[in-house]
Amino acid sequence: MPKASRKKAVRSKTTASKAKPAAKPDSLRLTELGALERAAECLKALAHPHRLRMVQMLLQKDFAVGELAEACSIPSHMASEHLRLMQRCGFLSAERDGRRRYYRVAEPHLASILACVETRFGVEAVRAAS
Template sequence: MTKSKSDDQRLSPQGFESAAECLRTLAHPTRLRMIELLLDAEYSVGELAERCRLSPSHASTHLGRMRDRGLLQVELRGRERYYTVAEPALAGILHCVRARFGRKRPKSTSRKGK
């Protein structure tokens, strides 16, 4: 059996575990929206809360979860915490999400079973 070019790019079992953990963290509409915003600019907790229509405490919970997993970084300036994206691969993940779900798909006119 010959080795394919993609064999060198395959994930290890630990790589799959890490990827699944990252995707579980992102698997929330609010967190995806926050990532979308943070890919364009830095935001304070209050700014993200307002943009996502959340209380500051709920926004902090979501941001903390992503920060704890290494997806975001935070900088304290005075009394405000400003968040930015720490994981560059998030841009590619969000690109895939936009490509799949970014526009409405036409409903199929064919009917199964006929």
């Protein structure tokens, strides 16, 4: 057997021995595809650095739009749009107090999602300017 053929035979034998048998689809625990599509749409609402920062803050206490905008160094109208998007997905709720609108976390699992992000990408302590 030529040298190249022997190497190929060894590789395919090694690969075949490491391959796991395919699981039958009916034996797997799977979420309905429609539910996964809705989940993907809502997760897109978190896929922005300013939104993630806002959620980090809101997991600690309620904030007004202006406070969140200042912490993210963006104009208030942009912060409002980010907040509305997350509110539409059910992640946040808001309450008026006079002319101010205060946001809070409405989805209890949001803390777990953020913990996963922070664990994966690191957490830096940032002191907010008073």
